[in-house]
Amino acid sequence: MAADTTDDSQKELVDLFVEEAHEWLENIHVALDELQQGPAPERHAKLIGTISSGVINLGGSAATINLLDVKHASFATIPFIEALRDPQKALAVQDFLSLCKQLGQIHTALTRATGISFEDDGSCAAAEAVHAVLSPGEFLQALLELQEQQSSGIASGRDLIRSLIEQMEGQVQAGVQRIDASVIHEYLARVSEAEESFLKAIDERVPEIAEKMSALKMDGDEASSSLTALEASLQDVARLRTEAQQVNAGSALMFFTGLHSLLTVVAERRVLLAARRIESIKARLQLVGGAIRQWVEQGRAQRAAIDQLLPASHS
Structure with missing residues (x-):
């Protein structure tokens, strides 16, 4: 009879512990979710306190019922x-994943000890998805294989894949074992944003530059108007040259650098260009605009191909 009473008492203690354990674990995972979002230092400290207290309470309570x-x-x-x-x-992705893995050990131990399923509520699975990691060596090999398939794009001067290969080679040489995939996703997003912005600038300014170029063949009676158009063209060309440099558009950079030099000489010497020369420059502007659109399109295709090599990003 005494044994039955003891068993009943132990069962009641375990049942109470199970309720408390569920509550502590829920608080831990909620805090961990928020912690991964990079809160302010004060909030960060409170979240760490919540996680730490939950784990200590869980361990201490488990000890009292053996x-x-x-x-x-x-x-x-x-x-x-x-x-x-x-x-x-600077918190490492691996630190979050290691904590999640250890929390999984608690879930497993609880399930075995109580016979009640303690499943991860998904926060740690979300952490692994948000902070998906990859091996620089494996990613490098995948990029090399992709480079073979994308040789036509590289031949045309669009070489985003080569750039990433060089970055991964550096990581491998430095002994880096894991890279947060979101870093690569973010890099590709920045490249995309810069190139799309450059294309927008080309579409807006090239027609304006071509129109202003026509003013450079006006006669002396309209010299003031010609000078104003020239100054405006110089500013537009300088901006496009800078943007071409920022996105590593080599051919466009060479063209706009040459055009800027020519217009600078014209401005300093206050000379007019021959009509044939003006028309030639305008034709080149149209060709460059088309080439840049093709260059950006090739970049989109390469980014899409690279993205297929990466774990999905949910950040």
């Missing part, structure tokens, strides 16, 4: 929490 595996798994989590404590430190 659930030793749960106790050990809980207290073994503390070093992983400490790795995330400093809000001023």
